[in-house]
Amino acid sequence: MMRLAATSLCVDLGRRRALDAVDLILGPGRLTVIVGPNGAGKTTLLRALAGLIAPAAGHVTLDGAPVVRMRASERARTIAYLPQGGSVAWPLPVTNVVALGRLPHGEQPDSLSAAGREAVADAIAAADLKGFEDRPATELSGGERARVLLARALATKAPVLLVDEPVAALDPRHELTVLQVLRAHAKAGANVVAVMHNLTLAARFADAIVLLDQGRVQAHAAPAEVFTEAQLAASFGIRAHVSHAEGGLVVVAESALPEPR
Numbered sequence: 146m147m148r149l150a151a152t153s154l155c156v157d158l159g160r161r162r163a164l165d166a167v168d169l170i171l172g173p174g175r176l177t178v179i180v181g182p183n184g185a186g187k188t189t190l191l192r193a194l195a196g197l198i199a200p201a202a203g204h205v206t207l208d209g210a211p212v213v214r215m216r217a218s219e220r221a222r223t224i225a226y227l228p229q230g231g232s233v234a235w236p237l238p239v240t241n242v243v244a245l246g247r248l249p250h251g252e253q254p255d256s257l258s259a260a261g262r263e264a265v266a267d268a269i270a271a272a273d274l275k276g277f278e279d280r281p282a283t284e285l286s287g288g289e290r291a292r293v294l295l296a297r298a299l300a301t302k303a304p305v306l307l308v309d310e311p312v313a314a315l316d317p318r319h320e321l322t323v324l325q326v327l328r329a330h331a332k333a334g335a336n337v338v339a340v341m342h343n344l345t346l347a348a349r350f351a352d353a354i355v356l357l358d359q360g361r362v363q364a365h366a367a368p369a370e371v372f373t374e375a376q377l378a379a380s381f382g383i384r385a386h387v388s389h390a391e392g393g394l395v396v397v398a399e400s401a402l403p404e405p406r
C-alpha cells in the first residue's frame with residue numbers, strides 16, 4: 146500500500162520545536178507538494194517522513210510500521226530521499242552516480258543486474274540526461290547536477306519518493322520535465338512528496354498541497370482550496386492574486402504585506 150502517516154509528530158532541532166503536532170496521511174498514487182515560508186519546517190518534515198530524524202513525540206509510520214525502526218537497508222530500498230541542494234563529491238561519470246541509486250539493492254555501479262541497468266537507463270531518460278552519461282558529475286551546471294541526483298533517486302525504484310526542492314535550480318523546460326516525471330511516478334502508484342516554493346507549479350502538478358507554517362500544518366487539501374488569497378496572506382505574508390487559467394491555478398505574488406507576521 147505504502148501509506149505514509151505522521152501522527153502527533155513533534156520534532157525538536159536544538160532547542161527549537163521544528164514540527165509541532167503534525168498529523169498527516171499521505172496515500173500512494175499521489176503527488177503531494179509541501180509548501181510554506183522559509184523555516185516553516187518543510188525539510189524537517191521530509192526528513193522525518195524518511196525516518197532520518199527521531200521524533201521528540203508522535204511517530205511516522207509506513208503502512209503502520211514506524212519508519213525509524215525499519216532496517217536501514219529496507220528503508221533505503223523503500224524510501225528514496227533527495228536532499229535539498231545536494232552535491233557530488235567524486236568526479237564519477239553521470240551513469241555511475243545514477244547507478245549509486247542501486248546500492249540499496251546490493252548492486253554496485255560496475256555490476257548491475259539487468260533490472261538495475263534498466264532502472265538506471267529509465268532514470269537517465271526521465272531526467273533528460275541522455276548525452277550526459279560519460280560526463281564527470283563534478284563538471285556539470287547546478288541544474289544538470291540536480292537532475293543527476295534526481296535520477297539517482299529515481300533509479301532506486303522505491304515506492305516512496307521524497308524530494309526536497311527538486312526544481313529549485315532548473316530552467317522552465319526542466320522544471321516541467323521533472324514535475325511531469327514526479328507526477329507520472331505517482332500515477333504509476335508511487336507515494337511522491339515534494340517540497341517546493343513555486344506555488345503556480347505546485348498548484349498545476351500536485352494532487353494535494355500541505356501548507357506548513359511555524360512547524361504546523363495549516364492546510365492539507367487540493368491546490369484550489371489551499372491557495373486562497375487569505376491563506377497566502379496569513380502564511381506567507383504576501384498579497385497574492387490567484388486566478389484560474391487553462392493550465393491550472395496561477396498564483397501571482399503582488400507585494401509583501403507591510404506588517405511583520
Ligand SMILES: Nc1ncnc2c1ncn2[C@@H]1O[C@H](COP(=O)(O)OP(=O)(O)OP(=O)(O)O)[C@@H](O)[C@H]1O
Binds near residue numbers: 185
Ligand atoms: N540543526 C538545527 N538546529 C536548530 N534549529 C534548526 C536546525 N536546522 C534547522 N533549524 C531550524 O528549524 C526550522 C525548520 O527548518 P527547515 O529546514 O525544516 O525549514 P524549511 O521550511 O525547509 O525552510 P526553507 O524554505 O528555508 O528551506 C527553522 O527555523 C530552522 O532555523
